[in-house]
Amino acid sequence: MWLPQERFLAKFARPFMLMAFVAFLAAFAACNNTQPATSAAASERQPAALPQTDLPPAQSAPPAAQTGGFDGAKAYDFTAKLVAFGPRPPASDAIHRTQDYIASQLKSFGCAVDVDAFNAETAIGSVAMKNIIAKIPGTGPGIILLMTHYDTKRIDGFLGAEDGGSSTGLMLEMAQVLCARPKQTNAVWIAFLDGEETQGSFDWVDADAMFGSRELAARMAVSGDLKHIKAVILADMVGQRGLVIARDTYSTKWLNELIWRTADRLGYGDVFVKKDAPIDGDDHIPFLHRGVPAADIIDLNGYSYWHTTQDTLDKISPRSLAIVGHVLLESVGELQKR
Numbered sequence: 001m002w003l004p005q006e007r008f009l010a011k012f013a014r015p016f017m018l019m020a021f022v023a024f025l026a027a028f029a030a031c032n033n034t035q036p037a038t039s040a041a042a043s044e045r046q047p048a049a050l051p052q053t054d055l056p057p058a059q060s061a062p063p064a065a066q067t068g069g070f071d072g073a074k075a076y077d078f079t080a081k082l083v084a085f086g087p088r089p090p091a092s093d094a095i096h097r098t099q100d101y102i103a104s105q106l107k108s109f110g111c112a113v114d115v116d117a118f119n120a121e122t123a124i125g126s127v128a129m130k131n132i133i134a135k136i137p138g139t140g141p142g143i144i145l146l147m148t149h150y151d152t153k154r155i156d157g158f159l160g161a162e163d164g165g166s167s168t169g170l171m172l173e174m175a176q177v178l179c180a181r182p183k184q185t186n187a188v189w190i191a192f193l194d195g196e197e198t199q200g201s202f203d204w205v206d207a208d209a210m211f212g213s214r215e216l217a218a219r220m221a222v223s224g225d226l227k228h229i230k231a232v233i234l235a236d237m238v239g240q241r242g243l244v245i246a247r248d249t250y251s252t253k254w255l256n257e258l259i260w261r262t263a264d265r266l267g268y269g270d271v272f273v274k275k276d277a278p279i280d281g282d283d284h285i286p287f288l289h290r291g292v293p294a295a296d297i298i299d300l301n302g303y304s305y306w307h308t309t310q311d312t313l314d315k316i317s318p319r320s321l322a323i324v325g326h327v328l329l330e331s332v333g334e335l336q337k338r
């Protein structure tokens with residue numbers, strides 16, 4: 001994802017940060033003969049998953065019965081499992097293990113699972129990717145589409161606990177809840193997308209990112225399913241401690257209003273705040289471009305560990321996952337009534 005302000009950072013501040021970092025590395029190398037950390041070594045250093053009982057009480061998830069049946073503790077455990085696979089960039093061994101894990105979990109919940117394997121033409125060449133979609137049938141033709149990306153950015157040692165991990169853990173729990181419920185009017189599809197992150201550079205490039213969402217939107221256009229989508233809700237970076245979600249100004253207004261009204265009704269006005277933040281590079285954009293109502297639920301502004309090797313599991317709160325899961329579950333219920 002990408003904020004316009006980030007362009008300032010990319011253009012002006014980042015080169016200086018890079019120079020400072022290079023100077024630091026040179027100084028480090030001068031007094032150290034050890035090998036630089038590899039991504040494997042970095043992933044071994046990740047904090048172990050904290051048992052629920054060892055988390056600060058303020059970060060614990062309430063019982064699922066208090067959050068509409070969505071279990072924030074389970075969403076956290078799924079996130080911990082994903083992070084334990086290590087850095088998960090497209091076409092890596094770790095992402096292959098992640099894909100097997102997501103598909104097998106979905107099947108174990110009783111979900112119908114559709115896997116779309118495709119080759120993305122990226123800035124680093126052709127890269128094999130996979131979208132994994134849980135499909136909960138409805139009695140009518142309408143589709144409510146929930147989405148997350150599960151790939152992590154190509155940075156050595158980058159674990160993506162919040163960026164890629166949290167929303168995927170949340171959507172696994174969402175699938176566990178929804179696949180067990182009786183059929184409703186609209187189908188609910190839960191898409192686990194590959195290749196959200198830019199492949200060939202640190203900075204965001206539209207044409208070199210959002211591969212999974214562009215693939216899904218294109219496939220749904222060809223199959224005729226796209227015109228049956230009532231709404232797309234994307235979750236991305238939703239598990240951090242002290243979560244504060246502003247309204248993305250690119251998202252569809254009525255859909256934002258439905259979600260924020262639902263959050264208010266549930267008493268989460270301090271998390272889903274009435275502030276605006278533009279997110280013009282994320283997986284909802286390919287659907288907006290095709291005229292499909294879509295909203296992005298993301299807290300990018302508050303997360304200082306974004307796209308750093310410090311994006312680790314200790315930054316994640318089961319309580320934050322529970323709140324977003326509750327709001328999205330109830331928002332799906334509201335969409336079913338529309």
Ligand SMILES: [Zn+2]
Pocket residue numbers: 001153163197307
């Ligand atoms: Zn990212």
